[in-house]
Amino acid sequence: MSVDDTGTATPVVAEGEPASSEAPGVRSGGHSAVLYNVERFALPALLVIVLVIFSVLPATGSIFASAANFQEVGFNYVYIGILTLASLIPLVCGEFDFSVGSNAGFTQIVAATAMARFHVPLGFAIVLAIAFGAAVGLGNGNTVARVGVNSLIVTLGTSGILLGVVEWYTGSQSINNGISGSLISFGSDNSLGVPDVVWLLVGVALVTYYVLEHTPYGRYLTSVGSNARAARLVGLRVDRLKLSAFVLAGALAGVAGVLLVAKNGSASPEAGNVTDTLSALAGAYLGATSIRPGRFNVLGAMLATYFIGFSVAGLAIAGVASWISQVFSGAALFLAVVVSTVLGRRRAGTG
Amino acid sequence: MSRPMDDPGASGVEDGSAAAGGPAAVDHPLALRVSHVSKTFPGTRALDDVSVSVENGTIHCLLGGNGSGKSTLIKILAGVYRADPGGRIRVHFHEIDADKTSPEWARGAGLHFVHQDLAIFNTMSVAENLALGRGFPVGPTGNIRWRALRRHARTVLERFDVHVSPSRLVADLRPADRTMVAIARALQDQADASEGLLVLDEPTVSLPAVEVDILFGALRRYAAAGQTIVFVTHRLEEVTRIADRVTVLRDGRLVTTLDSAEVTKERLVELIVGRALDHAAANASVMEGEDLALEVSDLWGGPLRGISFGLRRGEVLGIAGLVGSGRTSLLTTLFGLQPPTTGSIKLDGAPVSFHDVDDAMDAGLGFVPEDRSESAFLDMSLRENLSAAQVAKYWHGMRLRGREEADDARRSIADFSIKANSERQPFATLSGGNQQKAVVARWLRRKPKLLLLDEPTQGVDVAARAEIYRLVRDAVAAGTSVIVVTADLEELARVSDRVLVLANGRITHEVRGPDIDPSRITELVLSATGDPTDPANPDMEVSQR
Numbered sequence: 001m002s003v004d005d006t007g008t009a010t011p012v013v014a015e016g017e018p019a020s021s022e023a024p025g026v027r028s029g030g031h032s033a034v035l036y037n038v039e040r041f042a043l044p045a046l047l048v049i050v051l052v053i054f055s056v057l058p059a060t061g062s063i064f065a066s067a068a069n070f071q072e073v074g075f076n077y078v079y080i081g082i083l084t085l086a087s088l089i090p091l092v093c094g095e096f097d098f099s100v101g102s103n104a105g106f107t108q109i110v111a112a113t114a115m116a117r118f119h120v121p122l123g124f125a126i127v128l129a130i131a132f133g134a135a136v137g138l139g140n141g142n143t144v145a146r147v148g149v150n151s152l153i154v155t156l157g158t159s160g161i162l163l164g165v166v167e168w169y170t171g172s173q174s175i176n177n178g179i180s181g182s183l184i185s186f187g188s189d190n191s192l193g194v195p196d197v198v199w200l201l202v203g204v205a206l207v208t209y210y211v212l213e214h215t216p217y218g219r220y221l222t223s224v225g226s227n228a229r230a231a232r233l234v235g236l237r238v239d240r241l242k243l244s245a246f247v248l249a250g251a252l253a254g255v256a257g258v259l260l261v262a263k264n265g266s267a268s269p270e271a272g273n274v275t276d277t278l279s280a281l282a283g284a285y286l287g288a289t290s291i292r293p294g295r296f297n298v299l300g301a302m303l304a305t306y307f308i309g310f311s312v313a314g315l316a317i318a319g320v321a322s323w324i325s326q327v328f329s330g331a332a333l334f335l336a337v338v339v340s341t342v343l344g345r346r347r348a349g350t351g
Numbered sequence: 352m353s354r355p356m357d358d359p360g361a362s363g364v365e366d367g368s369a370a371a372g373g374p375a376a377v378d379h380p381l382a383l384r385v386s387h388v389s390k391t392f393p394g395t396r397a398l399d400d401v402s403v404s405v406e407n408g409t410i411h412c413l414l415g416g417n418g419s420g421k422s423t424l425i426k427i428l429a430g431v432y433r434a435d436p437g438g439r440i441r442v443h444f445h446e447i448d449a450d451k452t453s454p455e456w457a458r459g460a461g462l463h464f465v466h467q468d469l470a471i472f473n474t475m476s477v478a479e480n481l482a483l484g485r486g487f488p489v490g491p492t493g494n495i496r497w498r499a500l501r502r503h504a505r506t507v508l509e510r511f512d513v514h515v516s517p518s519r520l521v522a523d524l525r526p527a528d529r530t531m532v533a534i535a536r537a538l539q540d541q542a543d544a545s546e547g548l549l550v551l552d553e554p555t556v557s558l559p560a561v562e563v564d565i566l567f568g569a570l571r572r573y574a575a576a577g578q579t580i581v582f583v584t585h586r587l588e589e590v591t592r593i594a595d596r597v598t599v600l601r602d603g604r605l606v607t608t609l610d611s612a613e614v615t616k617e618r619l620v621e622l623i624v625g626r627a628l629d630h631a632a633a634n635a636s637v638m639e640g641e642d643l644a645l646e647v648s649d650l651w652g653g654p655l656r657g658i659s660f661g662l663r664r665g666e667v668l669g670i671a672g673l674v675g676s677g678r679t680s681l682l683t684t685l686f687g688l689q690p691p692t693t694g695s696i697k698l699d700g701a702p703v704s705f706h707d708v709d710d711a712m713d714a715g716l717g718f719v720p721e722d723r724s725e726s727a728f729l730d731m732s733l734r735e736n737l738s739a740a741q742v743a744k745y746w747h748g749m750r751l752r753g754r755e756e757a758d759d760a761r762r763s764i765a766d767f768s769i770k771a772n773s774e775r776q777p778f779a780t781l782s783g784g785n786q787q788k789a790v791v792a793r794w795l796r797r798k799p800k801l802l803l804l805d806e807p808t809q810g811v812d813v814a815a816r817a818e819i820y821r822l823v824r825d826a827v828a829a830g831t832s833v834i835v836v837t838a839d840l841e842e843l844a845r846v847s848d849r850v851l852v853l854a855n856g857r858i859t860h861e862v863r864g865p866d867i868d869p870s871r872i873t874e875l876v877l878s879a880t881g882d883p884t885d886p887a888n889p890d891m892e893v894s895q896r
Contacts, residue, residue, distance in 0.1 A: 214751045216742040223739060226728040233688075233720055234740040234793070235709035294730055294777075 036293070039343050043290035043300065043336070047307045054314035063317050071195055077309040078197040079104075079259050083280035084287075084301050085208045086252035090151065090245045091284055091296045092212060094225035095144060097246060098155035098277055099136065100253045102162040105272020107133045107257025109166050109175070112267030116178030125180070130254035136162065137250020141243035159274060166269050174268040179261060187262030197259060201302075204255060209298040221245055222295070282333045283308070289340035308332060381441070382407045382548050382579035383428075388438035388449045390423050390603075397423040398434065399603045405596070407545060410570060410580045412590045412611065415600035416623050416873045417840060421583060424600070425550060429464055430454040442548055461547030463537035467556050471521055471533050478504035478517035481536050511535040512569055527562035530554050531569055538578070545577035552583045556674050567593050585673050587616045587877055601625050616878060624874040643700070644832040645685075645801055650694030653680045656856035658694070662801070667823070667833045669847030669867075671840060671876050677856040678836045679721060682803040685834075686718040687711035698800065712740065717794030721805040721836075726790045727778055733789060734760035734774040740793050759796070767792040767822055784815025791819055795826050802826065804835040808842065820846050840876070841869040854879035 055065040063069060083100050090097040111129035114120040120128065140158055144151045189196050212218035223231040224241050232238050260271050286307070287300030311332070312325040383405040390398040398420045405411045415421040426432040428440065430453040438449030445460035457464075471480050481504050482488075488499040504517035513531045515524055521532060534549065541547045551570075555563050570593060574580060582594065590597055594611040599622040606622050621627055645662040654677035662668050672678040684691050687705030696703055698714055705711040711718075717740070720726050728736050737760050738745065745752045760774035769788050771781055778786060787807065794802055804823070808816040823833055823846070837843050843850060844867050852860040852875045859879035862872060 216746045216751060219735070219742045219751065222731065223728055223735075226731050227724070229725045230728055230739075232708060233718060233725055235707075235712040237707065237709070 035343060039289070039293045039340065040291055043286070043303050043307060047303055047310065050307065050311050050314060054310070054317070057318070059319070060314055060317045064314055067193065069313065069317075071190065071193075073306070073309050073313045074198045075195045075263070076313075077305055078195070078201045079256055079263060080276065080279050080283065080309075081201045081302060081305045082204055082252060082256040082259060083276055084283035084305050085204060085298065086249045086256065087277070087280040088208070088284045088287075088296050088298065088301055089212070089221070089248045089252070090242075091281075091288075092218075092225050093221040093242055093245045094228065095151040095242060095245065096155060096281075097137075097140065097249045098152060098274075098281075099140060099158040099162060100249060100256070100280055101273050101276030101278075102159040102166075103133050103136050103250055103253035103272075104256035104260060104276065105269070106136065106162040106166055107254040108260040108267045108272055109170060109257075109269070110254075111258050111261050112175040112179060113169075115180055115183075116175050119178070122180040122183055126258050129258050130251050133254025133257060134247050134251040136253070137247040138243070140250070141246030144246065145239040145242040159277065163273065166272075170267075170269045172269055174266050176266040179265060179267075183258075183262045184265045187259075187265065197263060200259065204252070205298055205302055208252075212298060217241075217244075225296075279308075279329075282329065286333050286336050289336040293340055293343070304336075380406050382409075382443060382545075383581070384439075384441045385424070385428075385449075386439045386441075388424070388427065388440065389435045390420075390427060390432060391435055395603075397603050398427075401600065401603070401605045403598050403605065403608060405548070405579060405581060407579055408574055408577045409595040410574050410582055410593055412594035412597045413581060413583045413600070414587075414590065414597060414619065414623055416870075416877070417838070418602065419600040419623070420603040421600050423603075425464075425552060425583065427452055428457060428462055428550065430457045443546065461541065462550065463541075463547055464550045464552065465530070465533050465537050465554060467553045469529060469533040471529060471536070473522035474520065476518050476520055477508070477515055477524070477532055480521055480532060481507055481517075481539060484536065485540065507535050507539045508532075511538070512572055525562060525565075526558050527565040527569075530558070530566055534569075534573075543577070544573065545579075548579045548581065549573075550581045550583070553585065554582075555584065555586060555589060563589070585877065587619050590614075590619060591616060599623055620874050620878045623877060624870045626870065644698070645834075646695075646697040646700070647685070648695050648697075650681075650684065650691050650696070652684055652691035652694070653677070653689060654856040655680055655684060655691070658853075658856070658858055660851060660858060660861075662832050662834065664832055665827050665830050667827055667835060667846055667848045669843040669850040670834060670836045670853055671843055671850055671872050672853030672879075673876060674838075675855075676853040678853050679805055680856075681853065682718060682805050682834065682836060685711070685801075686716055686803055712797075715797075715800030716803065717797060717799035717801070718803040719790055719794060719805060719807050721809065723783070723786060723790065723810070726793075727786055729777075729779040731778055732775050733764070733769070733771050733778055733781065736778045736786075736789050737763050737774075737793055737796065741797055763789075763792050763796060767795070768818055782815075784811045784818075787811050788815060788819060788822070791822055795822060795831075798826075798829070799831055802831055802833045804833060804837075806837050807835065808837070808839070816842075840872045844869045844872055852876055852879050 054060045057064075083104060086100040086104075087097055107129040110132045111125045114125040114128050115122065136158060140151070140155050143149050143154045186196050191199060212221065220231070220236050220241055223234070223236060224238050228238050231241075257272065261267050264271060283305040284296055284301050286304035287298075287302070288294065288296045289300070290303065291297050291300040308329045311328055315325050315328060316322070381404050383403070385401060385403045388398055388401050389396065397418075401420065401424065403413075403424075413421050413424070423432060427434045427449065433452060434440075434449035436448070436450040440447055440449050440452060442460040442462055445456070447456055447460075472483065475483070478500050482500055488496045488503065490496050501517045508515065508517065511531060511534065513528055513535055515528055515532070521529055524532065534551075538547065538549060554566065558566065567589075570580060570582075574595075584590065591611055591614070596608060597611045597614060597619070598608040599606040599619070601623060602625075606625075642663055643661045644664045644666075647661070648659045650658040654675065656677075658677075658681060660668075670678050670681060680689075683689060685696065687708050687710050690704075690706065696705075703710075703714055705714070708718075728739060734757060738756050742751070745756045757774055763769070764771055764774060767788050769781075769785050769792065771785065778789070781789070787810075791804075791807060802823070807819055807823075811819065823835075827833060835843065835846060847867060848863075850862040850867055850872055851858050852862070852872070854876070860875045862875065
């Protein structure tokens with residue numbers, strides 16, 4: 001028995017005893033309560049194992065276990081981390097946002113153009129990027145929630161349009177000059193030995209966690225994702241909730257766009273694309289297999305992002321060909337989702 | 352089409368026996384003979400020594416109320432159930448012991464079933480629908496031979512008098528044509544109309560009157576060509592229009608088989624209910640006064656055509672009616688799911704108008720929908736399911752108070768006798784009865800002024816059923832008013848203080864006090880048409896203001 005983040009205990013089930021006769025179809029015995037906890041903490045355990053192995057292995061240890069490497073990995077995966085949070089919110093209410101990566105690519109151009117071409121102060125450029133991102137989300141959300149088109153198709157279309165618009169507007173040229181110096185230094189400085197951008201990710205993750213887990217709004221989104229019809233019948237405005245989830249996802253994609261500029265010191269039409277979206281969705285799905293198995297959750301998604309980040313970095317230091325890293329992230333997602341589906345089915349008693 | 356020459360009133364049981372000695376007469380008059388079939392379920396005898404004969408080329412209606420055994424009989428014919436040993440069933444020349452039927456036997460004997468939901472595919476063409484379940488004509492590489500498919504479809508459609516193009520999507524057809532496509536699909540491989548037997552199980556439930564006329568025209572033509580049809584329905588006015596013969600079952604026993612020409616609707620109701628009609632019909636009294644929790648006047652919208660009634664505080668009002676009578680729409684309209692076109696709703700004397708569910712909830716309404724797939728959050732916890740209608744209550748000090756929510760959940764689990772290991776248990780792992788208790792508890796926790804229950808005990812075991820109504824009773828004692836809709840009229844009679852009968856979107860009768868008993872309600876439900884010109888409803892106007 002353990003205590004989870006909401007301060008309540010996991011079910012108490014006597015070891016080796018069959019499910020009490022008064023609760024038919026309930027978890028059969030202590031066995032699956034154990035399994036449940038194994039499932040919850042498998043991903044954090046794997047992360048620790050990966051960290052230990054690459055730190056101990058002679059081939060990688062000296063480089064991997066250095067502060068510089070941890071800063072590097074932490075820094076590199078902030079952008080994907082924020083996109084993962086962006087894609088998480090629509091997923092919680094049962095919808096896909098396939099445009100978060102392209103939207104980040106779009107909003108980095110918005111931010112950079114505002115500063116470089118229109119000489120807008122940094123603060124206003126950031127607000128503009130987030131507002132444009134949210135506007136894209138509003139378009140997605142309106143089409144999904146009010147017109148009723150499948151979200152995967154809508155956002156796939158949006159993604160294509162954004163990529164095209166970026167290429168047209170930039171003429172495939174990067175914006176390298178006129179970026180605010182304080183934004184660039186934010187992208188490269190450390191505080192307390194941790195890159196500033198990592199602190200940004202921690203902040204955004206905490207806010208997202210709070211909104212999803214500790215506000216009625218988060219519970220409403222979860223209810224809509226669980227059963228939209230039932231959500232309507234307990235008085236939830238399903239359309240508005242879905243719309244808002246896409247707007248939030250768009251706004252977070254705007255944050256990710258600003259971060260891209262900070263990180264790269266420039267805005268390149270190549271940055272921010274569908275591959276990033278796929279990494280983000282992979283992180284969200286992988287994260288849904290742990291901490292609160294079967295539910296998209298912030299902590300799981302962050303652990304998943306850095307599990308893949310550190311694994312890929314370790315493999316790269318070990319000198320493994322880069323395609324192996326790609327296979328690794330794909331296989332990790334695949335395995336995690338398969339295992340958790342099988343366990344989930346057993347939990348629900350339908351296996 | 353052969354009409355029976357013997358005494359039709361008494362012929363039901365005897366019809367077959369004359370022919371029983373010598374089988375294989377070429378023009379055998381019987382398409383179906385069921386002799387001495389019984390079916391026992393643990394605790395009940397669903398069919399008790401039932402014998403029915405259906406003549407070749409006739410339309411034969413099978414009637415009966417809830418629990419009469421007619422669906423059991425159909426399922427035995429279809430091979431879904433096996434009857435008790437001892438009975439015999441014969442379809443044309445295929446005879447079998449009634450305890451040995453199987454779906455394969457039914458198919459081989461030429462029994463074809465078309466159920467209420469038709470089982471046709473709306474997004475596919477008529478030709479494809481006809482080929483499904485029969486097989487597509489294929490070429491050498493396994494390709495579908497579309498031309499042959501369309502040719503076959505055209506022949507079948509012509510044969511069954513369905514005037515639609517084979518390439519039309521079924522979704523684009525009018526409802527009667529959809530039913531006819533389903534019938535054509537069932538019968539397409541029958542070489543001759545007089546070979547098989549078509550069983551139609553409530554085919555008109557979702558058809559508007561015009562469409563019913565079209566369908567009946569087609570059925571008449573099929574019968575004239577020699578097709579035998581067994582027709583199950585609840586709508587008695589249809590019986591006199593379409594049937595040649597009628598068989599009535601009650602409590603698992605054969606009541607009688609008669610010629611439909613000689614029977615009136617009133618007589619049929621008497622046969623189904625088992626006693627003489629009570630012509631001193633209950634009048635719907637108009638209630639006024641301050642003590643009304645709910646006052647509905649002249650409500651129109653969807654299938655509802657001018658509904659007016661009052662509901663007292665702490666009263667349980669039952670709504671009885673057939674599918675399509677507007678019974679569910681009445682609840683969803685009150686709950687703000689679809690706005691009424693006209694009419695007024697007053698809660699505690701004050702007029703209200705709900706634009707959406709949350710308005711209705713704020714006003715103190717609760718609604719348990721008919722289907723648990725519309726109320727259960729299966730992958731969320733029991734606790735979250737219990738608090739789904741009052742999440743905001745736990746939001747204070749900028750946090751959702753999990754501990755408070757858990758305490759309330761544990762209290763509800765105890766108060767509502769929900770059997771669960773903990774409040775964190777995934778909802779999907781609870782039994783159906785406990786899920787339903789939790790859904791009812793979700794609303795009762797809000798202490799609603801008015802609780803709307805649509806089939807609250809569907810798919811729930813007997814013990815949980817009693818529990819659920821105990822919970823509702825407790826709430827009623829505390830001042831909640833309840834409107835309950837259920838097709839189980841015994842249950843309705845047991846739990847209601849007053850019952851309104853709904854037909855075609857109108858209230859046709861009001862039953863109160865000692866009049867509330869299942870057979871009285873069944874009788875009213877079956878005889879009500881909701882048609883103001885129908886002389887069978889002299890008291891119709893009373894509840895219409």
